[in-house]
Amino acid sequence: MEEIADTRLRDIARAEYYYFSGRPEEAIREAERYLSHENLSLRLSACLIYAYSNLSVGQIRRAQYTLAEVQGVLAAADEHTPPQMRALAAFTVTAAAVLLHLPPPEGTGDLREYIRFLPPGLRMFALYVQAHHTYLQGDYGKSIGIVETAFAVQGEEFPIPAIYMHLAAVMDYMGLKQPEQAQAHLTAAWDLARPDDLIEGFGEHHGLLGGMLEAALKKDWPEDFKRIISITYRFSAGWRKVHNPATGEQVADNLTTTEFATAMLAARGWTNQEIAAHLGISLNTVKQYISTVLQKLNIKQRKDLKRYMLR
Numbered sequence: 001m002e003e004i005a006d007t008r009l010r011d012i013a014r015a016e017y018y019y020f021s022g023r024p025e026e027a028i029r030e031a032e033r034y035l036s037h038e039n040l041s042l043r044l045s046a047c048l049i050y051a052y053s054n055l056s057v058g059q060i061r062r063a064q065y066t067l068a069e070v071q072g073v074l075a076a077a078d079e080h081t082p083p084q085m086r087a088l089a090a091f092t093v094t095a096a097a098v099l100l101h102l103p104p105p106e107g108t109g110d111l112r113e114y115i116r117f118l119p120p121g122l123r124m125f126a127l128y129v130q131a132h133h134t135y136l137q138g139d140y141g142k143s144i145g146i147v148e149t150a151f152a153v154q155g156e157e158f159p160i161p162a163i164y165m166h167l168a169a170v171m172d173y174m175g176l177k178q179p180e181q182a183q184a185h186l187t188a189a190w191d192l193a194r195p196d197d198l199i200e201g202f203g204e205h206h207g208l209l210g211g212m213l214e215a216a217l218k219k220d221w222p223e224d225f226k227r228i229i230s231i232t233y234r235f236s237a238g239w240r241k242v243h244n245p246a247t248g249e250q251v252a253d254n255l256t257t258t259e260f261a262t263a264m265l266a267a268r269g270w271t272n273q274e275i276a277a278h279l280g281i282s283l284n285t286v287k288q289y290i291s292t293v294l295q296k297l298n299i300k301q302r303k304d305l306k307r308y309m310l311r
Contacts, residue, residue, distance in 0.1 A: 008034070008042055015049045020160055020200045022231050024053035035066065040085050044070060044092045051096060055238030056231070064242065067096050071105050087114035091126050098133045099204075100243050101311065124154060124161035131168040136311055140172040147172070163189045163198060167205045174210030175268070179278055186212050190221075199224065203231025207310045210268070211261035211279050219280075229257050252308040254296050260309075262289040267305040 001017060004010040015030035027049055034046035047070045054063040074089040094111045097104040104111075111133075115126045127150040134143040147169045151162075166189035173182035186209070193199055206213060206228070218225045240253050252260065258279075265275045272286045279286070294300065297308050 008037075008039070012042060012045050012049075015046065016160070017196075019049050019053050021197045022200045022203065022227065024056035024234075027053040028057070035069075040073065041088055044073065044088050048092050048096060052099075055242070056235045058234075058238055060238060060241045063238065067093075070096065075107065083114075083117045087117035088122070090114045091118060091122060091129070094133075095125070095129045098129050098136070100239065100246075101136060102243065102246055120154075120156065121158040121161060124150060124158050125164065128161055128164045128168055131165065131172075135168060135171050135175065138175075138311070140175040144169055144172045159192045159196065160198060160201075163192050163201050166192070167201055167209065170212055171205065171208045171210075174208075174212060177268075177270070179210075179212070179215070182210070182212055183216050186216050190217065194224075199228055200231060200235075202228045204235050206232040206257055207236065207260055207264060209261075210265055211258075211275070214258060214261055214279050232257055250308055251310060252293075252297060255293060259289050259293050259296075262286060263293045263305050264309050266290055266293075266302055267309045 001010055001013045004013055011030055012034065015027045018024070018030060019027035031046040031050040031053065034042045035050060037043045037046065047066050051063040051066040051070075054060070054066070070089065070092050074086070074093050077086045077089060090109055090111060091114060093108050094104050097108075111126055111130060115123055115130075118126055127146055131143045131146040131150075134146060147165050150165055154162075166185040169185040170182045170189070173179070173185065189202070193202070202209075202213060202217075213225065213228060217228070237253070240251055243249065244251055244253075252263070255263065262275055262279070265278065266272075270278070272283055272290070276283045276286045290302065293305070294302070297305070299305070299308075
């Protein structure tokens with residue numbers, strides 16, 4: 001970051017680093033100065049960081065207001081708007097919506113139409129957004145195809161989008177019930193994240209990773225695992241306050257992360273024996289987790305878990 005000559009770009013890079021290293025308060029302070037900047041590229045980057053950082057600190061109205069401002073930028077675009085700026089606005093709006101598991105606002109357009117106008121790093125992240133969107137549609141194989149194609153054609157490596165891309169692959173392979181392939185991608189993401197402490201994405205994706213953090217990181221990286229879980233609780237609380245009212249869904253908010261991971265696997269058809277083997281816990285412990293989850297959610301049957309889980 002210190003090698004970036006333009007002080008404005010350096011500030012945005014610093015805000016990004018603070019966010020992706022799990023320091024939302026510092027990210028907010030850096031990004032806030034650029035929310036009304038005349039340079040649209042700086043403004044949109046700052047808005048996305050600011051909005052998601054505010055989700056993590058419980059300032060939901062600030063997050064929603066900022067995302068609405070971004071939508072306004074896209075809505076105001078016309079034939080005189082440079083395609084690069086329109087692409088950046090479309091990316092920002094689509095990324096915000098997909099990561100909240102919401103449909104993009106009407107008139108956003110298809111992100112695939114804009115990807116070629118984005119700079120390489122954002123292009124990679126936009127492909128992750130596309131993979132995540134495809135995952136939410138239940139087409140895990142196609143989502144993996146997007147991930148593999150993105151890695152095959154990338155030139156310079158961009159750690160942050162690469163981490164998120166690997167995490168999308170973990171989600172897909174867990175959806176396909178292929179934990180060995182999922183673990184390989186989680187390991188690759190962790191190897192990229194550790195040198196610069198880029199752990200935010202792991203906390204954001206915890207519920208979608210099917211217990212893979214518990215299976216792959218908890219034993220060997222206990223302190224990092226604790227930090228990731230702290231990020232998960234903080235981020236998911238804000239995420240649900242936007243997602244649940246907007247969709248009418250009831251994604252559970254009263255479960256521990258381990259209970260949620262166990263319930264996610266159960267909701268996807270994993271047997272107690274498979275869950276126990278995957279998480280490295282006893283069969284009786286799995287049964288106790290499931291029983292506790294059913295009690296907390298006030299339901300009686302395992303099949304009803306899907307109503308309270310992430311997709």
